[in-house]
Amino acid sequence: MLTLCVHRQLAEFTLQIDVTCTYPVTAIFGPSGCGKTTLLNLISGLLRPDSGQINIDDTILFHAEKGIDLPPEKRRIGHVFQDDLLFPHLNVRQNLLYGYQFLAPSERKFHPDAIIDLLELNTLLDRLPNLLSGGERQRVALGRAILTSPRLLILDEPLTALDQELKDRIMPYLRHIRTDLGIPMLYVSHAIGEILQLTGQVIVLNRGQVLAHGDFFSIAHQPKILPLIEAHGFENVLPVEVIAPNRVQYNNQTLHIPPCDRTSGTHIFIGIRANDIILCRQRPAGLSIRNALSAQVLDIVETQGRSLVYIDVGKRLAAEVTPEAIEELALKIGDPVICLIKTHAIRIGPDVS
């Protein structure tokens, strides 16, 4: 459990955080420049809070009044940076063992071979970082942090620099770390889709303040949270029941999803981006899209050259449509519409807890 109560003056705003992270994985979500990276640096000891305290389990990492300020090397927090920051003069093996070598044998929780296997780094050990691809570098950075047997692993947008394909390849490793190694994680991202693949437990940050804290699906629709999510491609979220490896049920309507490993009867969340939803007046015939949900127009909002149509499918969804299309379809509030979703545009989220 990580308890944070910190205050730090930044150039443009004040970072004022007071939260407790109890879940195996807590995500910190917020737009760029909201103070996420600063917060992580405060936790790992690279920056000093102006006041407040930071505790992890029973250890005080920082306490302004008591004058406690553990240096980064004593905090045992694995920090994975946005740019992997591998040491360019050391090969992969030496990078992996850099922190490991400082630990007393009794403090070593993981064997390097096990982590090398888990992250599939066997063939890369003798290479220098400049000969690795972006995804490989990020895996080495992960392994390097894990091998310090950290009390907490903090990940600062570890996937942001990677393209979508690589993101999809790294994500399973992160889930392995979460599930198999049992290291608590604090995962920072501005992509809600990424976060939902790891956890539903979210702290929403904006301009240094905690806007909301808790289960994503119970806070996402709060008026002050919604615009932040929308600013990064609205991710619609639906609670559904798995009825087959590639089908889920929602309000008596069946949706096809990409194959997932959940068993039938499990309740999970799925995510859909606003610009992956197509609206039409009639149920079309002869179309490759499998998913067509009946819906009703709730609201039409135009902001900054984008038009969002909010529709009701039993839950509120946002669809991004061009202003011309709205005109052509003559969409009005209250109109019935059909909403089409490509199977592979659906992201599988965590279980409903």
Add this chain to the structure above:
Amino acid sequence: MIFPTPEEYTVLVLSLKVGLLCVVISLPFAVLLGWVLARKNFRGKLILDGLCHLPLVLPPVVVGYLLLLLLGRRGFLGQILNDWFGLQIAFTWRGAVLAAAVVGFPLMLRAVRLAIESVDPRLERAARTLGANPLRAFFSITLRLAAPGVLVGSLLAFARSLGEFGATITFVSNIAGETRTLPLAIFTYINQPDGEAAAARLVLLSIILSLGALIASEAIARKMKT
């Protein structure tokens, strides 16, 4: 004919000794100051920077004279060193090392500072989060990555010390076997009526040495980069 005479041999050994010792005593200061100037911001940084670079632009004679004022037998520090430790700097080979070190220091500092500046400071922070204390992080990451620059700086200072004349002759004079390094020996021969042939031999030696130092620095820097 090709082999150096005993006299030339003495000059050569003294020059190399002065050059090497000058690098050895300058290096810790250059690394420390190079790091301070590259990574720290504080009031008076410009003044410190200026002071460090002063020997580069001052006439060497001025440097030598100032050293003499400070460390001569009646100088403030010279008196203390002489009375307390019986240590004499002026007019000894130790003074020659010090003169060469002061004059060569800005060259070394510049190279070290540039090398440290070119190392991403975030790498050191990453090392800290991995459990390295500040000293360990500095030596295993920053200094190791700056090593080619540090080496180049050392060789530059070494080469500069081989050519040092003005500060040396002012501070420690031109004493055969004690402070007569290569340039001073050449100067001495040129001033003798029939010393031109002897001077020419030393000039050639001096060119070979300096060129060797420069080529070695380039070669090692290139090797360490890959």
